[in-house]
Amino acid sequence: MLSSKTVDRALIISVEGELDLHTAPPFKEYIDEKLANNSDIKDLVLQMEKIKFIDSSGLGVILGRYKLIKERGGRLIFVTCSPQVYRILKLSGMQKIAYFTDSVKEALSL
Amino acid sequence: MLSSKTVDRALIISVEGELDLHTAPPFKEYIDEKLANNSDIKDLVLQMEKIKFIDSSGLGVILGRYKLIKERGGRLIFVTCSPQVYRILKLSGMQKIAYFTDSVKEALSL
Amino acid sequence: MENKNWMKLEFPSESVNVLFARTAVAVFASQLEITLEELEDIKVAVSEAVSNSVIHGYRDSHGTILLSAEISDNAFVVTVEDYGCGIPDIEQAKETGYTTIPQERMGLGLIFIYELMDKVSITSEVNQGTKVVMTKEFVLQAT
Amino acid sequence: MENKNWMKLEFPSESVNVLFARTAVAVFASQLEITLEELEDIKVAVSEAVSNSVIHGYRDSHGTILLSAEISDNAFVVTVEDYGCGIPDIEQAKETGYTTIPQERMGLGLIFIYELMDKVSITSEVNQGTKVVMTKEFVLQAT
Ligand SMILES: Nc1ncnc2c1ncn2[C@@H]1O[C@H](COP(=O)(O)OP(=O)(O)O)[C@@H](O)[C@H]1O
Ligand SMILES: Nc1ncnc2c1ncn2[C@@H]1O[C@H](COP(=O)(O)OP(=O)(O)O)[C@@H](O)[C@H]1O
Numbered sequence: 001m002l003s004s005k006t007v008d009r010a011l012i013i014s015v016e017g018e019l020d021l022h023t024a025p026p027f028k029e030y031i032d033e034k035l036a037n038n039s040d041i042k043d044l045v046l047q048m049e050k051i052k053f054i055d056s057s058g059l060g061v062i063l064g065r066y067k068l069i070k071e072r073g074g075r076l077i078f079v080t081c082s083p084q085v086y087r088i089l090k091l092s093g094m095q096k097i098a099y100f101t102d103s104v105k106e107a108l109s110l
Numbered sequence: 111m112l113s114s115k116t117v118d119r120a121l122i123i124s125v126e127g128e129l130d131l132h133t134a135p136p137f138k139e140y141i142d143e144k145l146a147n148n149s150d151i152k153d154l155v156l157q158m159e160k161i162k163f164i165d166s167s168g169l170g171v172i173l174g175r176y177k178l179i180k181e182r183g184g185r186l187i188f189v190t191c192s193p194q195v196y197r198i199l200k201l202s203g204m205q206k207i208a209y210f211t212d213s214v215k216e217a218l219s220l
Numbered sequence: 221m222e223n224k225n226w227m228k229l230e231f232p233s234e235s236v237n238v239l240f241a242r243t244a245v246a247v248f249a250s251q252l253e254i255t256l257e258e259l260e261d262i263k264v265a266v267s268e269a270v271s272n273s274v275i276h277g278y279r280d281s282h283g284t285i286l287l288s289a290e291i292s293d294n295a296f297v298v299t300v301e302d303y304g305c306g307i308p309d310i311e312q313a314k315e316t317g318y319t320t321i322p323q324e325r326m327g328l329g330l331i332f333i334y335e336l337m338d339k340v341s342i343t344s345e346v347n348q349g350t351k352v353v354m355t356k357e358f359v360l361q362a363t
Numbered sequence: 364m365e366n367k368n369w370m371k372l373e374f375p376s377e378s379v380n381v382l383f384a385r386t387a388v389a390v391f392a393s394q395l396e397i398t399l400e401e402l403e404d405i406k407v408a409v410s411e412a413v414s415n416s417v418i419h420g421y422r423d424s425h426g427t428i429l430l431s432a433e434i435s436d437n438a439f440v441v442t443v444e445d446y447g448c449g450i451p452d453i454e455q456a457k458e459t460g461y462t463t464i465p466q467e468r469m470g471l472g473l474i475f476i477y478e479l480m481d482k483v484s485i486t487s488e489v490n491q492g493t494k495v496v497m498t499k500e501f502v503l504q505a506t
Contacts, residue, residue: 022378056471132235166328
């Protein structure tokens with residue numbers, strides 16, 4: 001359900017399934033471990049294509065990770081959100097703090 | 111959810127969705143009307159590819175139509191059943207009375 | 221899963237709810253690592269039992285159907301219950317092809333339930349209702 | 364559908380059941396001709412209310428959550444109820460960002476519910492529990 005790679009100073013995470021109260025904690029731990037193990041990482045790139053559902057528990061984890069990478073001078077970049085997921089992200093004001101792109105390539109060239 | 115065409119003396123029906131207590135009655139009426147309006151029809155060809163679910167209520171309708179076309183000297187032919195649907199059809203002994211094929215072309219050349 | 225999980229569902233005897241019932245059970249069962257085939261067995265069995273409550277139990281009436289599911293160590297137990305007309309002779313009802321609505325039905329529902337589930341127990345009382353308890357056994361691997 | 368349809372669902376306060384709850388409601392709602400967007404609104408609102416019962420209502424305990432859905436002429440009404448700790452000050456709870464677990468939560472759940480549903484009513488009593496009634500309005504076109 002979770003996979004990742006690091007390119008330059010960006011951590012690229014692929015998430016699958018539904019992000020809610022039950023699945024948010026392992027998602028959080030996964031990212032936090034990557035960030036802890038590599039202090040070079042600045043940007044967080046989230047590939048959202050296979051995310052079928054997100055609610056405020058999932059959003060909470062993403063907002064929490066945003067705070068961590070902001071301290072490192074990094075950015076939060078979403079790749080290919082579905083219209084449904086984008087609507088929910090917008091409800092939390094995510095479009096004011098994060099970048100939205102259509103490909104990882106585009107995300108890395110920001 | 112239902113569409114059909116007649117080729118030679120075969121009525122070819124495409125079904126979509128789930129065949130159960132709720133959806134079996136309109137399915138039955140649809141076929142019975144076609145059979146009533148065209149006494150030339152002998153064979154009944156059921157395209158099962160888009161059937162996601164079937165239970166004994168759905169099977170009951172198919173077995174009932176089998177009786178009608180048998181009286182006309184016709185045959186019951188299934189096209190592309192999923193493994194799940196085939197398992198349920200077999201439970202009712204359908205493989206003893208009907209033909210199973212992988213394409214409409216094959217069904218028509220039987 | 222910290223505790224053994226369960227759910228209880230109640231709905232009126234409308235045929236549209238047969239799909240709802242089997243899908244709800246399938247979603248609940250999908251927390252278990254069971255095969256697609258086992259999941260399909262459970263769906264068909266639930267569909268048959270709920271259909272029976274709708275068409276036989278509440279044949280000349282309307283009523284409530286109770287559906288519950290429970291995960292135990294090595295089994296998934298589903299119960300379907302109605303407060304309808306009941307079955308006078310359960311052994312007869314279980315016979316292949318036996319049906320009290322021969323112009324419409326094929327008498328295969330209970331056969332399918334016994335075929336697809338590992339353990340089945342039916343209790344029924346005339347004018348009180350019918351309860352079908354169906355168990356699928358497997359090695360539990362909770363996710 | 365001959366009669367107005369409804370369903371009642373009961374399950375323990377396990378986080379794995381949040382997915383079950385919202386999916387069950389979505390399957391039930393899919394008998395209506397509603398848009399994908401309306402269906403998603405309902406799913407998120409149910410997810411938030413059930414999550415709140417799990418993490419806040421039964422914060423230091425375990426308990427049962429009651430979920431019901433009802434189709435009326437022009438609305439879909441979902442109720443989520445717990446018998447947990449209750450909310451001392453509902454107006455405060457509804458404020459953006461207000462949460463009693465600031466180290467983990469963002470205080471967005473109730474905001475989302477009010478944003479996504481057309482009518483919301485919350486009743487709560489300390490040590491008795493909380494009941495959230497959420498309504499989505501539309502022109503009913505039952506299939
Ligand atoms: N819940 C029920 N309430 C009352 N009668 C039932 C119930 N379930 C089954 N029966 C009786 O058992 C018979 C056999 O059931 P079944 O094998 O499912 O076949 P079918 O549904 O095709 O009639 C039914 O025709 C009915 O008389
Ligand atoms: N079912 C409930 N039982 C008890 N308290 C609740 C319940 N739902 C909400 N609350 C209270 O309302 C606050 C705000 O809820 P919400 O907006 O969903 O944010 P969050 O879940 O992020 O805390 C919660 O922190 C909690 O104190």
